[in-house]
Amino acid sequence: MYLRGVKELSLTRSEEDHIKAIHTLTRRDGRAATNAISERLSTKASSVTDMLKKLAEKRLLKHEPYYGAKLTLKGEAVALQLVRRHRLWETFLVDRLGFGWDEVHEVAEQMEHVASEKLVDKLEAYLGHPHFDPHGDPIPDKHGRIRQRKTKSLDSCGPGESVRIVAVSETTDGLLRLLDSKGLRIGTTLVVQEVHAFDGSMDVKPKSGSAFSLSKDVSDHLQVEPS
Amino acid sequence: MYLRGVKELSLTRSEEDHIKAIHTLTRRDGRAATNAISERLSTKASSVTDMLKKLAEKRLLKHEPYYGAKLTLKGEAVALQLVRRHRLWETFLVDRLGFGWDEVHEVAEQMEHVASEKLVDKLEAYLGHPHFDPHGDPIPDKHGRIRQRKTKSLDSCGPGESVRIVAVSETTDGLLRLLDSKGLRIGTTLVVQEVHAFDGSMDVKPKSGSAFSLSKDVSDHLQVEPS
DNA sequence: CACAATTATTAGACAAGGCTAAAAATATGT
DNA sequence: ACATATTTTTAGCCTTGTCTAATAATTGTG
Numbered sequence: 001m002y003l004r005g006v007k008e009l010s011l012t013r014s015e016e017d018h019i020k021a022i023h024t025l026t027r028r029d030g031r032a033a034t035n036a037i038s039e040r041l042s043t044k045a046s047s048v049t050d051m052l053k054k055l056a057e058k059r060l061l062k063h064e065p066y067y068g069a070k071l072t073l074k075g076e077a078v079a080l081q082l083v084r085r086h087r088l089w090e091t092f093l094v095d096r097l098g099f100g101w102d103e104v105h106e107v108a109e110q111m112e113h114v115a116s117e118k119l120v121d122k123l124e125a126y127l128g129h130p131h132f133d134p135h136g137d138p139i140p141d142k143h144g145r146i147r148q149r150k151t152k153s154l155d156s157c158g159p160g161e162s163v164r165i166v167a168v169s170e171t172t173d174g175l176l177r178l179l180d181s182k183g184l185r186i187g188t189t190l191v192v193q194e195v196h197a198f199d200g201s202m203d204v205k206p207k208s209g210s211a212f213s214l215s216k217d218v219s220d221h222l223q224v225e226p227s
Numbered sequence: 228m229y230l231r232g233v234k235e236l237s238l239t240r241s242e243e244d245h246i247k248a249i250h251t252l253t254r255r256d257g258r259a260a261t262n263a264i265s266e267r268l269s270t271k272a273s274s275v276t277d278m279l280k281k282l283a284e285k286r287l288l289k290h291e292p293y294y295g296a297k298l299t300l301k302g303e304a305v306a307l308q309l310v311r312r313h314r315l316w317e318t319f320l321v322d323r324l325g326f327g328w329d330e331v332h333e334v335a336e337q338m339e340h341v342a343s344e345k346l347v348d349k350l351e352a353y354l355g356h357p358h359f360d361p362h363g364d365p366i367p368d369k370h371g372r373i374r375q376r377k378t379k380s381l382d383s384c385g386p387g388e389s390v391r392i393v394a395v396s397e398t399t400d401g402l403l404r405l406l407d408s409k410g411l412r413i414g415t416t417l418v419v420q421e422v423h424a425f426d427g428s429m430d431v432k433p434k435s436g437s438a439f440s441l442s443k444d445v446s447d448h449l450q451v452e453p454s
Numbered sequence: 455c456a457c458a459a460t461t462a463t464t465a466g467a468c469a470a471g472g473c474t475a476a477a478a479a480t481a482t483g484t
Numbered sequence: 485a486c487a488t489a490t491t492t493t494t495a496g497c498c499t500t501g502t503c504t505a506a507t508a509a510t511t512g513t514g
Contacts, residue, residue: 014471034492047472049493054470066479066492097349110341116334122324241501261462274502276463281500293462293509460511466504473498481490 009078013113016082017041018051019060022069023079031068080144086112087133087140088123094134095127101134101185102176136167136186136223154190154214154222155200162191163224170221178218183209189227236305240340243309244268245278246287249296250306255397258295307371313339314360314367315350321361322354328361328412329403363394363413363450381417381441381449382427388419390451397448405445410436416454 011019021040025032038048056063060075071079089111093099099107121142124130131147133139138146151166165188168179179185183206193203193211200216214222238246248267252259265275283290287302298306316338320326326334348369351357358374360366365373378393392415395406406412410433420430420438427443441449 012470035490043471044473045492046474046494050471093346097346097353099345099349103345107341107343107346110343111338114334114337114341116337118326118330119320119324119334122326126324239500262460270501271503272462273464273504277501456514458511458513461509463506463508465506468501468503470500470502471498472500474496476493476495478493479491482488484486 009074010115011078014051015055015060016078016113018048018055019071019075019079020082022061022071023076023083026071032070033068037069077144080140080146082112084140084142084144085114085120087137088120088127088130090133090135091127091130091139092123100180102173102180104134105171105173132167134186135171136165149225151223151225154192154202154204154219154224155216157192157202157224159192159194162189162227164189164227165222166225167223168221169223175218175221182212184222190224236301237342238305241278242282242287243305243340245275245282246298246302246306247309247313249288249298250303250310253298259297260295264296304371307367307373309339311367311369311371312341312347314364315347315354315357317360317362318354318357318366319350327407329400329407331361332398332400359393361413362398363392376450376452378450378452381419381429381431381446381451382443384419384429384451386419386421389416389454390419391416391454392449393452394450395448396450402445402448409439411449417451 018037018041021037022032025036025040029036034045034048034052038045041048052061052063052069055061055069055075059072060078061069061071063069086108089108090101090104093104093107094101124139124142129141130139132149138148140146149166154163154165157163165184165186167186168175184190189207190204191207193205195202200219201213202216202219203211203213205211245264245268248264249259252263252267256263261272261275261279265272268275279288279290279296282288282296282302286299287305288296288298290296313335316335317328317331320331320334321328351366351369357366359376365375367373376393381390381392384390392411392413394413395402411417416434417431418434420432422429427446428440429443429446430438430440432438
């Protein structure tokens with residue numbers, strides 16, 4: 001995946017927001033439906049249709065009417081650039097400025113639109129070329145390459161397994177605050193105690209501290225690796 | 228000067244740009260003429276007239292047709308907030324990321340529009356509550372207060388005077404690069420050798436290094452204090 | 455002081471990006 | 485399979501911020 005040939009491109013904030021939404025939805029659902037995009041951006045579906053037409057003309061995506069949008073290589077490169085900027089700024093906000101990991105999203109959302117390749121590269125170097133952001137998500141490098149981790153959902157673990165939390169998917173503020181209140185964060189190690197079949201909830205015990213219960217909604221979104 | 232009562236206010240980028248331009252021009256020329264504003268923003272005078280009308284309705288400035296614009300207290304507070312953000316980001320870019328002081332303006336111009344009071348306050352603390360930016364310009368504090376320095380223009384100095392450069396006014400990229408190439412920067416100490424009456428140029432000698440000549444255009448924009 | 459030059463405003467157009475309401479295409483349930 | 489529900493698109497309108505061209509006010513000059 002190359003980020004080259006994207007420099008001369010100058011996109012509006014709205015165009016960038018659409019591209020990033022499509023990228024995220026495609027990663028999550030396998031496709032990006034018009035309604036899903038509009039919901040993510042708090043706009044109406046008709047506005048999204050217009051924008052899809054426009055971005056298709058700019059060769060940033062393919063738009064199959066009534067099916068959805070698929071980013072071209074060029075569009076994917078733009079999206080990765082945005083993800084890169086977003087996650088680097090989140091890292092800066094948490095590691096350097098002392099923000100909580102649950103309060104950085106909105107600010108990073110603004111900072112990711114500051115367009116300066118030099119800025120992003122220098123920021124990355126200043127932060128020590130991190131490969132993962134404070135939520136555990138991978139930070140694409142200058143060329144769009146992503147370091148993969150072989151993780152699974154906590155949900156899929158059985159009793160006795162000892163795992164370390166490495167990422168939180170679907171990072172809504174509500175979920176992040178809930179985790180914070182239970183003392184769960186990136187790096188926390190847990191042992192699964194018991195899984196309750198009827199509602200999918202599970203009892204877990206942190207290395208230090210006493211056991212408690214997590215609903216399936218929560219364990220679903222915790223990405224873990226063996227520990 | 229209070230920055231309170233400005234929080235609930237949400238301005239577009241263009242509105243903010245106009246307010247800042249008016250603030251800067253008023254500081255420099257004593258007034259902000261329509262043409263001067265449009266030149267600064269690379270737009271046309273008619274566009275500025277429209278915007279002045281709009282901002283006057285929002286009580287951010289007084290617009291006397293055919294005279295110009297004058298910021299209200301509320302408008303001044305917004306402007307100071309923007310100046311604060313701009314200079315803090317410039318300081319970050321130079322001191323932390325290692326940018327040259329002549330390449331930060333454009334990027335800071337984008338970053339100053341990121342709206343988060345918490346971000347700005349934390350950034351200020353991270354930088355050690357600086358009172359002056361890399362160009363020597365004062366950074367307004369949270370409440371809009373500016374630390375003044377009793378400086379004069381190098382232009383106004385006579386032979387034998389020993390002075391330290393503390394600021395550069397009218398910071399165009401061209402001027403900044405010229406200074407850089409002569410080894411002149413904030414903190415440099417000089418002794419005035421001779422002033423030539425016919426063109427206002429002056430010979431100066433840095434503490435370390437040999438003497439050279441500066442045109443009036445340059446010495447005009449160097450702010451110095453006795454050393 | 456009168457008239458030219460400059461500066462500012464008004465009037466009307468346009469592109470971007472959003473909206474609502476209605477129509478068209480696709481998906482679903484019995 | 486056919487009627488209904490859902491999703492997407494189209495059509496037309498609105499606001500913001502810009503422009504050009506024409507007009508009006510102010511300033512400068514012989």
